[in-house]
Structure formats: C-alpha cells, structure tokens
Amino acid sequence: MRTGAWRNRWMDWLEARRGLVPPDKRLSPEAVTALYIHFFFQFGASMSGVFLTLYLWRLTESLWINGMYNVINYAAAPFAFALGGLIIKRKDRMVTYRIGIALTALFYLAVVIAQERVVDYYVLFALFAGAAGAFYWAGYLTLMYDVSTEQNRIRFLAINTIVFTLGGLIGPALAGAIIARNDGLQGYTIVFGIAFVMFLLATLGSLRIRSQESHHKAYYLRLVGLLMKRSPDWGRSLFAFTAMGLFQGIMLFLPNILLFQIVGREDLVGYLGVVYASLSIATGMFISRYGSEAKERRFVLVAAAGFVAGTLFIMWKMSLATVVAFMVLYSICAPLQGNTLTSYYYRMIGTLPLKGQLRVESVIMRETFLNAGRVISIIALIVLVRYGGSGLLPWVLAVASVLQLSLVWLLSRGETSVSGGRPSRSKPALGRKAASR
DSSP states (O other), rough: OOHHHHHHHHHHHHHHHHHGSSSGGGGHHHHHHHHHHHHHHHHHHHHHHHHHHHHHHHHHHOOOOOOOOOHHHHHHHHHHHHHHHHHHHHHHHHHHHHHHHHHHHHHHHHHHHGGGGGGEEEEEEEHHHHHHHHHHHHHHHHHHHHHTTTTTTTHHHHHHHHHHHHHHHHHHHHHHHHTSSSSSHHHHHHHHHHHHHHHHHHHGGGGGGGOOOOOOOOGGGGEEEEHOOOOOOOHHHHHHHHHHHHHHHHTTTTTHHHHHHHOHHHHHHHHHHHHHHHHHHHHHHHHHHHHGGGGGHHHHHHHHHHHHHHHHHHHHOOHHHHHHHHHHHHHHHHHHHHHHHHHHHHHHHTTTTTTTHHHHHHHHHHHHHHHHHHHHHHHHHEEEEEHGGGGGHHHHHHHHHGGGHHHHHHHHHHHHHHEEEOTTTTTHHHHHHHTOO
C-alpha cells in the first residue's frame, strides 16, 4: 500500500500540479507501472537501435543494406503481430508483451555474440528484430488501450510520449559517450550489452502488472476486410497510418546516417539526439496540457506543415545546419502527429462492433498499415538513390512529407461518427456475423 501511494504521488508530480488534474483524468497504478516499464524498454532500445544503424553503416557504408534491413524488419512484423494478437486473444496481452521484451533482449545478446558477422546474417537479424518488436508493440498497444480511459487517454498518450522520449534522450547520449571512449567497434558491443540488461529489467517490471485472461477468445482478424467495407471511417483511419508510415519509415534510420556522414562522430550524433528528444518531451508536455479532440485536425495540419518546411531545408542544401534544422522541426511535429492520430484511432475502436472485443484486431491492422507505408517509402528511397543518385534523396523526403497533409482529410471524414459518438451504420450487420461464430 505504501509503495502504491508513493508511486501515485510521483506521477502526480510528473503530471505537474495535482490540483489542476481532474480525478477522471488521473492515471491508474497499472498505467503508471506500464509507463515505468516502457521507459526501461525505450532506454535500452534508444541506446542500441540508433547505433545498430550506425554499426551496420560502419561495417558496410551501404545504404542498400541498411535500407533492406529495415524493409525486411517491417515486412516481417505484420505476421508476428498476427501471431502475437492470437496469443493475446487465447491467453493475455501480458504474455505477448513479455515475449516481446524477452525476444528483444535475446536479439541484442545475439548482436553482441555475432559482432561484425551481423552483416553476413543481416536478413536473419532483420527477421528476428521484426518479430521481437511486433510482439512487444502488440502487447503494449493493447495494454495502452486497457489501462487508459476515454477521459484520460489523451493525457496518458502525452505522458507516454514524455516517458518514451526521456528514455530516448538519455540512451543515445550515454551510448555515444561509451562508443567515443572505446576503440574500434568495442564500444558498440558494450552498448548492446547494456541494452540487454535494460530489457531484462523491463521483463521483471512487467511482472507487476496483473494478467487479465480474455473471456472473448474468438479471433476476428479474417473479418477485417468486411469491417473496413462496413465501417469506412475506420478504414480511412488505417490509410492515415499508411500515410504516416511513408514519412516515418525513412526517418527511423536515415537522419542518423546523414548526421554521421557530416560530423563523423557517433558521440555527436548521440548528443544531438538529446536535443531532439528534449523538443519531443516539450511537445508531449504541451499536448498533455492543451490536447483535445477539438484540436485534432489543427494539430495534424501543423505537424504536416512542419514536415514540409523541414524538407525545404534539405532540398536547399545538405549541411549540418540544414539537417539539424530539419530534425528540430521533425522532433517537434512527430509527437504532435503521432499522439493525435493514435488518440483518434483508439476512440474509433470504441465505435466498432462488439464494444472493445476488436481492440486486438484493430491494433494489428494499425501496425500492418503503418508498416506498409514504411516499407514502401524505404524501398522507394533505396531504389531511387541507387539508380538515380543521392540527389534524389531530398525529393523522396519532400514527397513523403507532402503526403502527410492527407491525414487532415482522412481524419476529418470520420469526425462526425467518432466525436459525435453515433454508432457505425455497419454495426448490426457485422455484429450478427461475428456473434454467430
């Protein structure tokens, strides 16, 4: 009891001035625990993930290998998501969640063991990483829905961004310092070893969240095509994630390579990551204070405009100043876009038939469409650059950023049914078909 009270007081302080937070918007103890675990996971992931890209680059200096590693990773993820969703339905979301953390720990242990031979087996490592990440996010995205409510979800997602980014702030700086102080590739091995320990801590922390076996074990994944046809607003929200993935896929690996090519030092890449993470934390704090359903379209429009403005710097000139300016705008706008779209989508899940029983299937489809966008953009990038030269790189970024403006339309079309709370026209039809199984 005393531990729980301390944890609640800490989160009240983190949310800033408890008296200004209405009781229905405060977070439950399980929500707080989920945020702790996510911090440890992101701390390890940010230490290792950023520098795994640079590790592959140092070993190969090949944009093609780095790009294909990510393509294979994201292409394999939907299949692992489907399997993870089946485990959630048959067992519990914590089983999938813990498997994801454990697999991620084993992945980086394998990197430590393989060292330079990672390049020889980069296809297998990409498949391993895709499966580990899919299990983790299938469990965590479902858990996020379960531990938050319609009243506090926007605040929970904003604080989640702060915690996630705080781990991303500390990890790269520490990893960069470690790599800079060790010769050759030894620093990378130390970083991956520390990440392995952080994932073990996250696994132990997950034991503090109670298992919650599902009473609705039917898996409706094969009915999502019918659901998209009968609920067009939900279908458009999925395509919004594809549009977001078109830009996000490139941004998950390219900026660090560009910065490393310009500055030539891993520690400087890590320290710049601290600046970017600080800006994302500030954006998360802003959303937690001022975010609301009424501002969703405005936030998405501002984010898209920021992406477009950032790519103009890259198109003008490729230098340290322009790349940093581009990343500053991206770090501010990415959480604004991501939080808004995720909050919107979680509300959309509540309007689907069977009232919450489709949340697992919805999470899987969200990631499938998101990863489809990532794969398309990365393939376009590496193919165009390989055959057209690096001068096409800014144009690929520009096209992907302009496409983010489509989110304003994709969200606005579903505004009435979600915000207004009226049920989907398709609800009776799909409900009868699903219930008859």
